[in-house]
Amino acid sequence: MGNQEHQEQSTDLESEILSEEPPSFEEQPDLLNKVFDANIDRIDAVELLANAEINLSAFALCGEFHMEYEQKSCKSTLMFESSLEALVEAELDLLSDEEVLCYLQAEGIDCEQFISRTMHLIKDSLIA
Numbered sequence: 001m002g003n004q005e006h007q008e009q010s011t012d013l014e015s016e017i018l019s020e021e022p023p024s025f026e027e028q029p030d031l032l033n034k035v036f037d038a039n040i041d042r043i044d045a046v047e048l049l050a051n052a053e054i055n056l057s058a059f060a061l062c063g064e065f066h067m068e069y070e071q072k073s074c075k076s077t078l079m080f081e082s083s084l085e086a087l088v089e090a091e092l093d094l095l096s097d098e099e100v101l102c103y104l105q106a107e108g109i110d111c112e113q114f115i116s117r118t119m120h121l122i123k124d125s126l127i128a
Contacts, residue, residue, distance in 0.1 A: 069105060 049056050087095075095103075104111055 046056055049059070101111055
């Protein structure tokens with residue numbers, strides 16, 4: 001009995017929901033005017049980022065660096081037919097600094113960070 005009573009309540013509720021008409025925006029012209037008004041104050045992206053304490057120039061610089069890295073990475077894979085490990089010593093000696101950097105960056109190695117960390121370790125070992 002309880003199950004049948006529950007089904008009747010559900011059916012009544014569904015009928016009530018279906019019989020209700022959705023709200024008409026024609027009845028609310030002020031709301032529409034606010035939403036679609038050309039003079040409404042728009043949120044400025046720079047202001048929005050600043051309010052979120054996001055440094056726009058640092059964000060843009062990060063994006064620019066990432067794009068350059070991807071371009072170099074793509075270029076390096078097209079520039080060389082074999083991997084760095086497959087090159088013999090004579091071929092390695094012929095590579096320019098830029099080509100070596102391209103190989104390393106394509107492998108995801110941050111050369112500047114590597115050099116900085118290595119120099120720091122050398123200085124620490126000399127002091128100790």
